[in-house]
Amino acid sequence: xxxxxxxxxxxxxxxxxxxxxxxxxxSEIFETxxxxxxxxxxxxxxxxxxxxxxxxxxxxxISENFGAHRxxxxxxxxxGTHFLxxxxxxxxxxxxxxxxxxxxxxxxxVIDFEMNDRCAAGTGKFLEFMAQTFSMDIxxxxxxxxxxxxxxxxxxxxxxxxxxxxxxxxxxxxxxxxIALGLHVSIATRLHAMIxxxxxxxxxxxxxxGAKNDCLHALLEDKLRxxxxxxxxxxMVVALGAALIASEL
Amino acid sequence: MKDFxxxxxELGMDLELHDQLIQDMSNLHKKTHLSQQNRPKSMxxxxxxxxxxxxxxxxxxxxxxxxxGKMIGTFCIFVPDEIALAAGVLPLPLCGGSGWSVSYxxxxxxxxxxxxxxxxxxxxxxxxxPYASLEDxxxxxxxxxxxxxxxxxxxxKVMEVPQRRNxxxxxxxxxxxxxxxxxxxxxxxMTVTADTLQDTIKLVNRKRSALRQxxxxxxxxxxxxxGLDALLVAQVSMNQDIxxxxxxxxxxxxxxxxxVDKGISAYSEKGKRVLLAGSPSPMGYAKVHxxxxxxxxxxxxxxxxxxxxxxxxxxxxxxSDLDEMMEAVADRYFGIDCAxxxxxxxxxxxxxxxxxxxxxxxxxxxxxxxxxxxxxxAKIIENSLxxxxxxxxxIVTDYxxxxxxxxxxxxxxxxxxxxDLS
Numbered sequence: 001x002x003x004x005x006x007x008x009x010x011x012x013x014x015x016x017x018x019x020x021x022x023x024x025x026x027s028e029i030f031e032t033x034x035x036x037x038x039x040x041x042x043x044x045x046x047x048x049x050x051x052x053x054x055x056x057x058x059x060x061x062i063s064e065n066f067g068a069h070r071x072x073x074x075x076x077x078x079x080g081t082h083f084l085x086x087x088x089x090x091x092x093x094x095x096x097x098x099x100x101x102x103x104x105x106x107x108x109x110v111i112d113f114e115m116n117d118r119c120a121a122g123t124g125k126f127l128e129f130m131a132q133t134f135s136m137d138i139x140x141x142x143x144x145x146x147x148x149x150x151x152x153x154x155x156x157x158x159x160x161x162x163x164x165x166x167x168x169x170x171x172x173x174x175x176x177x178x179i180a181l182g183l184h185v186s187i188a189t190r191l192h193a194m195i196x197x198x199x200x201x202x203x204x205x206x207x208x209x210g211a212k213n214d215c216l217h218a219l220l221e222d223k224l225r226x227x228x229x230x231x232x233x234x235x236m237v238v239a240l241g242a243a244l245i246a247s248e249l
Numbered sequence: 250m251k252d253f254x255x256x257x258x259e260l261g262m263d264l265e266l267h268d269q270l271i272q273d274m275s276n277l278h279k280k281t282h283l284s285q286q287n288r289p290k291s292m293x294x295x296x297x298x299x300x301x302x303x304x305x306x307x308x309x310x311x312x313x314x315x316x317x318g319k320m321i322g323t324f325c326i327f328v329p330d331e332i333a334l335a336a337g338v339l340p341l342p343l344c345g346g347s348g349w350s351v352s353y354x355x356x357x358x359x360x361x362x363x364x365x366x367x368x369x370x371x372x373x374x375x376x377x378x379p380y381a382s383l384e385d386x387x388x389x390x391x392x393x394x395x396x397x398x399x400x401x402x403x404x405x406k407v408m409e410v411p412q413r414r415n416x417x418x419x420x421x422x423x424x425x426x427x428x429x430x431x432x433x434x435x436x437x438x439m440t441v442t443a444d445t446l447q448d449t450i451k452l453v454n455r456k457r458s459a460l461r462q463x464x465x466x467x468x469x470x471x472x473x474x475x476g477l478d479a480l481l482v483a484q485v486s487m488n489q490d491i492x493x494x495x496x497x498x499x500x501x502x503x504x505x506x507x508x509v510d511k512g513i514s515a516y517s518e519k520g521k522r523v524l525l526a527g528s529p530s531p532m533g534y535a536k537v538h539x540x541x542x543x544x545x546x547x548x549x550x551x552x553x554x555x556x557x558x559x560x561x562x563x564x565x566x567x568x569s570d571l572d573e574m575m576e577a578v579a580d581r582y583f584g585i586d587c588a589x590x591x592x593x594x595x596x597x598x599x600x601x602x603x604x605x606x607x608x609x610x611x612x613x614x615x616x617x618x619x620x621x622x623x624x625x626x627a628k629i630i631e632n633s634l635x636x637x638x639x640x641x642x643x644i645v646t647d648y649x650x651x652x653x654x655x656x657x658x659x660x661x662x663x664x665x666x667x668x669d670l671s
Binding site for chain 2: 057071072073074075097098109110111112113115116
């Protein structure tokens with residue numbers, strides 16, 4: 001068998017990658033939605049003679065339904081990161097439902113990790129939710145933030161309380177650009193507190209859907225005064241890691 | 250099954266709400282304990298005792314009280330059982346472990362205190378705790394700030410638990426233990442004598458020894474009992490009649506020995522061996538234990554108050570002078586390595602000893618939300634474990650189910666880490 005498939009069923013999006021002879025042959029991304037199984041089943045039809053490894057929030061669902069092996073997204077993320085950037089020792093993975101900070105060794109093995117628990121603060125969902133408050137899609141919301149020259153500080157990190165704070169800012173006439181940037185700054189500040197402890201000589205990689213946010217990336221680099229690398233397709237790293245793990249089974 | 254509805258009504262309970270509580274507890278028990286493969290058969294007894302805690306056990310205590318017996322509610326393993334029992338008083342831990350009852354505490358308590366206190370009084374306030382009207386009084390203690398103020402709010406009796414391990418605090422504690430003796434003697438009208446105290450010291454030692462014997466099996470390469478079941482046994486030990494409990498554990502111990510002889514493990518996989526540390530898990534609460542053991546890890550030791558902290562130390566039973574016995578009892582409790590002590594280096598030493606004795610690969614610190622002492626001390630524990638190259642993970646959670654998915658991801662990743670690093 002030389003075809004290996006990684007399925008990352010996340011809380012917001014699902015990514016699928018096929019590796020053949022160590023090269024990416026196929027990749028796919030779709031919204032997870034409320035019933036992801038039929039879509040995953042449809043995709044997996046194309047890879048009948050492949051070894052599949054499932055990861056992400058829905059890894060149990062995939063392994064139970066398709067008999068796939070499973071690993072956590074933490075291990076898969078480390079694996080994918082190490083493959084793309086062997087010098088990376090730290091990964092910041094900002095997903096839809098949680099943010100993780102993963103520390104790996106020179107072999108790509110996880111040596112420690114941190115993950116937010118239970119609440120959406122500091123996650124992709126937080127910014128998506130705030131974009132909705134402005135009736136914007138996430139890309140427009142990010143662009144709006146980038147247009148600001150100043151920002152208002154948002155003190156609440158709770159998604160529900162932050163919305164109240166944003167609404168009172170809107171009604172007091174604060175420009176939407178300043179609020180949008182303020183929300184990005186508050187997320188960046190929180191992430192910064194997580195990663196500020198990392199030794200300076202180590203490469204930090206930013207992955208997950210959140211890494212596609214240029215505004216957030218720039219704010220983080222600014223706060224840390226160091227370069228934070230991003231892969232070309234930050235959302236695919238975990239699925240890639242799962243496919244790589246499949247190839248080593 | 251016997252119908253206890255009449256008894257519950259007589260006890261002034263809200264039957265409809267109580268049905269909800271029982272349903273919730275039974276469902277969780279089914280999902281966690283009963284879903285395990287390879288359980289020892291004698292665990293049936295402890296399942297029954299778990300279900301009896303709001304039924305048959307209540308009827309026993311009702312009878313005991315009708316015959317003049319006295320009962321006190323307790324909320325901490327610092328309250329000395331030996332002394333209450335020697336005065337003919339039944340001490341019964343009443344800590345709540347039900348997520349269902351938590352919100353019923355909101356009418357009196359702030360939300361940002363630990364789920365243990367909220368669950369306990371949520372049951373009392375929603376009239377679903379059968380013991381609320383059975384206890385003569387409750388004895389609180391000073392192990393944390395939320396508890397101290399709860400006792401004030403409810404006008405309860407309080408034992409002052411020492412916070413520093415020095416001579417002054419030791420004398421204070423001895424004095425508190427004497428005051429406790431006066432308290433229970435006054436309640437029952439019976440005097441604690443050298444003879445009665447020696448008897449109850451021996452009795453409680455037998456109970457703790459039985460629990461220790463069960464733990465010994467967990468040191469083995471293939472433990473014949475799961476961490477989840479060992480937790481249930483410890484939880485039941487705090488509710489069931491002590492003699493009945495000792496009898497049931499004997500049956501379990503015999504079966505565990507038989508399983509060891511035949512090479513039967515409680516686990517189908519040979520997962521990494523972990524130690525569970527941190528806040529207590531009162532009866533009804535086994536969330537973290539369940540997630541850990543259903544993620545391929547084996548909990549071979551539990552250092553919490555519902556684990557080894559409750560039964561590690563015994564009281565010297567070879568004394569004949571009452572004052573010497575009182576001092577021996579006080580010293581046994583003074584050695585409890587609760588996070589309310591500052592500093593608490595004994596806990597670190599004990600933990601490291603457990604890591605060696607139980608051949609532990611990693612430590613899971615299970616902390617109840619707002620349990621500040623254990624939560625902050627967790628960093629000291631983590632650092633001390635790093636020095637002996639033992640990975641650890643801290644889970645801060647409450648009795649609700651909303652964060653189970655995230656906790657499972659973290660625990661599974663921890664299991665992967667333990668495997669990949671070994």
